Amino acid sequence: KLSRRLQLIADFVTAGSRIADIGSDHAMLPVYLLQIDKCPSAIAGELNRGPYEAARKQGADAGLSSRLTVRQGDGLSVLEPGEADTVTIAGMGGSLMSDILEAGYKAGKLVGVKELVLQPNVGEELVRAWLLERSWYLAKECIIEEDGKIYEIMHAVRSAEADALNAQLYNGDFLPLMLSKETEYSVLKKMGPHLLRDPQPILFKKWRHELEKLERICKQLSGSDLPESARKLEQFKAEINVLEEVL
């Protein structure tokens, strides 16, 4: 049985699509999608030897070797253009994830890919920024808590109207706040434009927790007299002020 996190990722995948799961570890997600026949075929990509071997074993044990191709390599380099309709990347930081997406984009690996299902563990705003930059429409987002951890999952699609749709999505007029347009935009990127439109208690829990972390950092920084700390302190204080307004 899949974790709730992986189940929600699987639910975002469009039925009938050929998927590529990058950073697949034990290939739990592609194996599940093949077993329920939601996907006709799948590629699991892994950078590291151990997880790569584990993914191969998982596929063989499930009798899926003919439909699951496991490849060892960095990010989207394992993919040939046109091989996948859906790319899933889950369980890594947003910074690494957006680097993988950008390198893949530059190498033409996203040609023909229709949707992305992404679950960054941290740094979600970097992923949203990449999607905006490369004109992917952020169609859906969800946030869940499982085993004491909070996860955000994003579903992005290619669309000729992506820029216009994103412009509407990242318009913060609905926020009941007195913020500049620029601040609104950065809040939406940070906290999630869909998540803020339908705010769940878990979203506030996550950001209250972040707020407490920032406050602790500020306390430490104010005890230090390095010039670098003063600059950071100002930056964190500004972030705290915005968060306090939103929460």
Ligand code: SAM
């Ligand atoms: N995707 C699975 C999930 O969400 O449950 C596994 C997540 S696991 C925490 C992250 C995996 O990404 C590891 O198995 C790691 O080896 C792999 N990884 C890290 N950097 C990678 C890269 N540049 N390209 C491909 N895989 C990578």
